[in-house]
Amino acid sequence: MLFRQLNDLRLSYTWFAPAMVISSVPSEPYYSLYFRLSGSSEYRVPGKVFVTSPLCGAFWPGLQPVQVRTNENWHVFGTLFSTAAIHVELSHLLGRDIVRPVDFDPEVNFDRGAGRIVKRMLVQLYEKVGEHEKSANEVRQIERSLITLLLEGLRHNYSKIVNGPERSIAPWQVRAVEEFILENAAQPLSLGDLAIIGGVSARSLQYTFRRHRGCSPMEYLRRIRLERVRNELLHPNPDTTVTSVAMRWGFFHLSRFAAEFRARFNESPSETLSRSQ
Secondary structure (H helix, E strand, O other): OEEEEOOOEEEEEEEEOOOOEEEEOOOOOEEEEEEOOOOOEEEEEOOEEEEEEOOEEEEEEEOOOEEEEEOOOEEEEEEEEOHHHHHHHHHHHHOOOOOOOOOEOOEEEOOOHHHHHHHHHHHHHHHHHHOOOOOHHHHHHHHHHHHHHHHHHOOEOOHHHHOOOOOOOOHHHHHHHHHHHHHHOOOOOOHHHHHHHHOOOHHHHHHHHHHHHOOOHHHHHHHHHHHHHHHHHHOOOOOOOHHHHHHHOOOOOHHHHHHHHHHHHOOOHHHHHHHHO
């Protein structure tokens, strides 16, 4: 087994050559989320049997006794989340102390919804900590975002309270769209694309973004793109031009782009570039 301790998470990679049967009866809650890149295992918890795969992970053991039947050459990535960190974050989300420990659904679907974002963030985190040069702040931000996403997006005994009926869509859906925009701002995105990522209708996504972020999803995308353009203009190469940078970030109407840039940063794009050369 290989492992790496972070702030509120411990990352591990486990490999067993022979097939095994592993049983556990927890004396207190702890939360370890497992995902794999290939193969499968059978998990048995009270009232439920399911098979993990690259598209299906498992919380083990949570509060429930569990039995795992592995195949030969069992390879699995396990992320142990700090119980205290989960409980503190849930208290912040609810605005009050929690009485009962969090009891997650042991089966996690990585193919859609919040589970898909969780796995992507986990893979990103494993890649980041494996880099020789890494940003401690970036890793910490991923840790905190993951814990919040687990509580807002995965099923557990507090889910109905965290995602109350007064919300048009769940907070994790807005966050999923924001994260997708941040990672894909250079790609040609439409409102329909973003609605698919959030798993909601375009109308619901528009309404909730305006209510909680003060702008539409597409306005948020343009803001991010403007910031990316400004960053490139502030750190130019010898061949950097305003036109080439603007078009690379999806601004094809240059007069409109220049007006938006000035409105946001109180100077023209050419003035920003001139100051940096």
